[in-house]
Amino acid sequence: MSATRRSTTPPRGRTDVTIVEARSWRSACLHAREDGERFEGLFATGSPHGTPHLRAVFSSPGREQIIECEPPERAVETIVDAIPAAAWDEREAGDLHGLRFIGHDPLRPLVDHDASLEEWTVPVIGADTYQVAVGPVHAGVIESGHFRFHVVGEKILHLDVRLFYKRRGLEAAAVGRSLADGIAYAQRACAACAVTNTVAYAQACEAALGLEPDRELRRIRTLLLELERVYNHLHDLSMICAGVGFAPGTMAYAALKERAQRLNERLTGHRFLFGTVHVGASHVAVADRDRLELRAELAEIRDEHATTWRQLQFVASLQNRLAGVGVLEREDAERLGAVGPAARASGVRRDARSNSPHLCYPDFRTAVPPAETGDVAARMSQRAVELDQSFALLDELAQQPLRAGSTRPAADAAGFSIGRVESPRGQTICVIERDGARLRALHLRTGSYTNWPVLAHAVPGNLLPDFPLINKSFELCYACVDR
Amino acid sequence: MFVLLHHLQRLRHELRSSVPRGRGSLALRHVDAGSCNGCEHELTATANPFYDLQQHGLAIVASPRHADVLLVTGAVTTRMVHALQASYQAMPEPRLVAALGDCALGCNLLAHHDQLTAPLEDLLPIDLRIPGCPPTPATIATALTAALHQPWARR
Numbered sequence: 001m002s003a004t005r006r007s008t009t010p011p012r013g014r015t016d017v018t019i020v021e022a023r024s025w026r027s028a029c030l031h032a033r034e035d036g037e038r039f040e041g042l043f044a045t046g047s048p049h050g051t052p053h054l055r056a057v058f059s060s061p062g063r064e065q066i067i068e069c070e071p072p073e074r075a076v077e078t079i080v081d082a083i084p085a086a087a088w089d090e091r092e093a094g095d096l097h098g099l100r101f102i103g104h105d106p107l108r109p110l111v112d113h114d115a116s117l118e119e120w121t122v123p124v125i126g127a128d129t130y131q132v133a134v135g136p137v138h139a140g141v142i143e144s145g146h147f148r149f150h151v152v153g154e155k156i157l158h159l160d161v162r163l164f165y166k167r168r169g170l171e172a173a174a175v176g177r178s179l180a181d182g183i184a185y186a187q188r189a190c191a192a193c194a195v196t197n198t199v200a201y202a203q204a205c206e207a208a209l210g211l212e213p214d215r216e217l218r219r220i221r222t223l224l225l226e227l228e229r230v231y232n233h234l235h236d237l238s239m240i241c242a243g244v245g246f247a248p249g250t251m252a253y254a255a256l257k258e259r260a261q262r263l264n265e266r267l268t269g270h271r272f273l274f275g276t277v278h279v280g281a282s283h284v285a286v287a288d289r290d291r292l293e294l295r296a297e298l299a300e301i302r303d304e305h306a307t308t309w310r311q312l313q314f315v316a317s318l319q320n321r322l323a324g325v326g327v328l329e330r331e332d333a334e335r336l337g338a339v340g341p342a343a344r345a346s347g348v349r350r351d352a353r354s355n356s357p358h359l360c361y362p363d364f365r366t367a368v369p370p371a372e373t374g375d376v377a378a379r380m381s382q383r384a385v386e387l388d389q390s391f392a393l394l395d396e397l398a399q400q401p402l403r404a405g406s407t408r409p410a411a412d413a414a415g416f417s418i419g420r421v422e423s424p425r426g427q428t429i430c431v432i433e434r435d436g437a438r439l440r441a442l443h444l445r446t447g448s449y450t451n452w453p454v455l456a457h458a459v460p461g462n463l464l465p466d467f468p469l470i471n472k473s474f475e476l477c478y479a480c481v482d483r
Numbered sequence: 484m485f486v487l488l489h490h491l492q493r494l495r496h497e498l499r500s501s502v503p504r505g506r507g508s509l510a511l512r513h514v515d516a517g518s519c520n521g522c523e524h525e526l527t528a529t530a531n532p533f534y535d536l537q538q539h540g541l542a543i544v545a546s547p548r549h550a551d552v553l554l555v556t557g558a559v560t561t562r563m564v565h566a567l568q569a570s571y572q573a574m575p576e577p578r579l580v581a582a583l584g585d586c587a588l589g590c591n592l593l594a595h596h597d598q599l600t601a602p603l604e605d606l607l608p609i610d611l612r613i614p615g616c617p618p619t620p621a622t623i624a625t626a627l628t629a630a631l632h633q634p635w636a637r638r
Contacts, residue, residue, distance in 0.1 A: 113562050136566050137514055139545035141527050144515045144563055165562045166517045169595025188593045191521030191617065235524070248487045254531035255494060258620075261528075271619065272521055311487040479520040 015064045015207070015418055022071035025054070029067055029079045032058040037065060039337060040420075040429055041445040042079075042089035044097040052097040056086075057418060057429060061355055064418060066431075071099065078104035085337030088453055089445075111164045121148055121160045128152045132464065136165045143478035147467075154463045159456045166482040174442045179205045179432070180279050182439045186430060189444055190480030191272045192235075195221075195228040196423035197444060197480065198277035200430035203358050203419030205279045208434050210413040213358050217405025220282045222360040223397050224273055225421065226390045230298075231260040232424035233341075233383045233390070234305070236475040240380050243469035246318045252308045256301055263297050266290070286402040295398045302391040309384050322377035326470030328458040329374055338454040340426025340447045342474050345382040346374035352422035359421075360397065374458075376473040423447045425476060444483060448476040494532050507631055508540030512550035512574070513583075516567050516603070517594075518557030521617035522584040526554065528620040529627075541627050547573040552611070552630070555603055558586040564600045571607055579630070581611035584618055591616065 020028045033039065037058035046052040054076060056067045069076065078101035080087050090101045091110035101107055109115035124131055129150050136144040144165040150158040174185035186201035187194045199221050206213065213221070234257040241249030261271040268276050268284055276284050286294065312318060328338065333346040343350060344366065351366040353359070367389045369382040419430040426447025433441040455474045459467060513526060526543075529536045536542075544550050547570040559567060571580070582588045582603055589602040603609065613626045 136563065137547075137570055141513045141523050141543055142515070143518070143520055143523060144566070165566075166515065166557065166560060167562060167598050168517055168558060168560060168593070169598035170593060172597075173593060173595040185593055188519050191519045191524060194519075248484060248491055251491055251532055252487060254528070255491075255533065258528060258531050258533050272524070272617070274616070307490075308487065311484065315484045315487075477520055479518065 026077035044093040045441040075100040159459045200419035200421040204432040208417035210411045211407035212410035218360040239472040243472035244321045281406045285404045325376045341382040345378035347372035352427040379473040446480040509551045510544045512547045513554040516557045516563045517560035522556035552579040579610040585616045
């Protein structure tokens with residue numbers, strides 16, 4: 001259950017900004033990809049009236065690059081044919097900034113809810129094909145979102161996902177705030193990823209200010225991130241059991257999640273660890289007595305997880321629903337840029353923790369599932385394996401004093417910077433642009449944002465009643481996509 | 484599986500819920516009108532073995548047509564206001580509205596004004612206020628079991 005592989009990537013370097021003409025946009029992006037750099041997001045900033053700035057983020061283990069252009073005609077050539085992971089990004093930039101991506105045809109609306117059904121969905125083809133529309137209000141306690149399935153009988157042929165029902169305009173609302181106050185907007189994007197999003201934001205601000213976190217700050221942030229991962233993974237295991245309707249498993253993991261969240265509250269005063277991350281410093285410290293309690297409680301949760309997990313292996317009514325359902329092939333995971341446990345369950349050995357110089361992951365090894373089959377079973381096992389890894393990481397962190405941390409000047413300041421953190425759902429990046437001590441732009445591209453189109457790809461070919469289960473096995477947030 | 488069931492039975496026995504016993508039952512329907520997902524996590528947690536709200540006659544039902552109480556989370560976004568009002572209209576009378584969490588109560592909102600409609604209070608009559616960011620499952624459980632005692636069928 002704890003098979004791991006060693007990573008040998010060097011620490012990340014500085015951010016390079018490459019400014020190009022609109023006509024060279026596509027070739028610059030494709031060059032970056034040919035050089036082995038990975039696409040991590042594309043977004044536009046600026047007022048709706050002026051010319052928007054279009055930016056794409058690429059990174060390789062040693063380098064990170066922002067390609068930037070200012071298209072005077074509000075049009076550039078698309079990159080989606082070569083980099084399918086950019087599909088939602090281009091659609092969003094099209095909706096929010098009126099940008100055209102020549103060759104991305106049709107550029108279907110994503111954020112724009114005023115568009116007609118014909119504009120944003122794929123046309124239904126075939127005599128026996130009909131549509132099933134679900135949401136935005138669902139049967140359980142679930143976030144708001146709309147799914148449109150094309151089905152024949154029970155078999156799903158296609159899925160269009162429409163999110164952004166919860167769009168609160170957090171990124172736009174953060175503009176003009178001080179860097180210190182802006183963190184509240186990153187936190188509010190999503191409760192379940194609050195630590196991830198705020199650490200990514202804080203890292204982006206610190207990099208822009210030329211600050212480097214000290215050892216204590218790196219350790220305390222790593223502790224908080226792993227506590228967040230533990231309660232989320234316990235929740236996800238509970239929800240996968242719920243997706244099958246296996247109540248004992250759901251309740252056993254729900255009880256463990258409750259214990260993990262109560263531990264969060266005892267340590268930091270908040271069950272979701274709100275208010276624990278600040279730009280440039282951390283006020284969270286764990287007293288020596290509490291460190292012992294932390295280790296003891298986590299050891300108990302770890303042991304109960306091990307017992308429960310072992311029991312689940314013998315439940316045929318659960319196990320028979322998991323194998324071969326919602327398969328994400330490795331090539332598709334790579335092509336669509338999948339991240340997080342979902343990507344690792346398909347055999348993509350990638351975890352942002354293996355290259356996190358601003359956090360504390362020495363000798364981190366990417367966890368791999370017992371079988372990289374890319375189905376619901378693999379995604380569930382991956383959570384179990386990663387839980388063990390997080391328990392071990394937390395225990396190691398808690399063996400030494402955990403004190404409040406701060407930062408020190410280490411590099412030149414910059415106007416533009418990126419923070420990068422592995423959330424429970426996959427790599428999240430936060431990009432900030434500053435104007436002195438104030439935010440000029442904020443962009444959050446979370447693991448969920450990356451994986452929603454991947455989920456939509458893994459669904460066709462499965463049965464409609466299996467969709468909730470497949471959905472739970474990815475367990476993506478709606479809130480941090482909608483922002 | 485029998486070990487697991489036995490374990491859960493023991494857990495329920497040991498926990499002896501701190502939630503006060505209510506009378507009767509209320510069917511609940513939740514609508515997320517633009518939350519950060521915190522209130523949803525905590526509402527889901529009220530079903531876990533520590534609170535076990537179903538034991539108190541409080542169950543989440545799949546349709547507003549079966550519900551007595553509409554639990555609303557989040558600041559009301561322009562994109563959710565229609566679905567929220569449609570859900571309320573679909574409920575049989577008498578019906579209650581509960582504002583779950585600070586956003587639904589209009590406190591400490593963080594959002595761009597373009598994206599929000601009027602506060603929930605101006606859209607629907609709020610009967611039950613459950614504060615918190617997010618309210619803990621204990622707070623939610625206490626507020627909902629207290630609602631069982633209210634003469635709530637007044638409209």
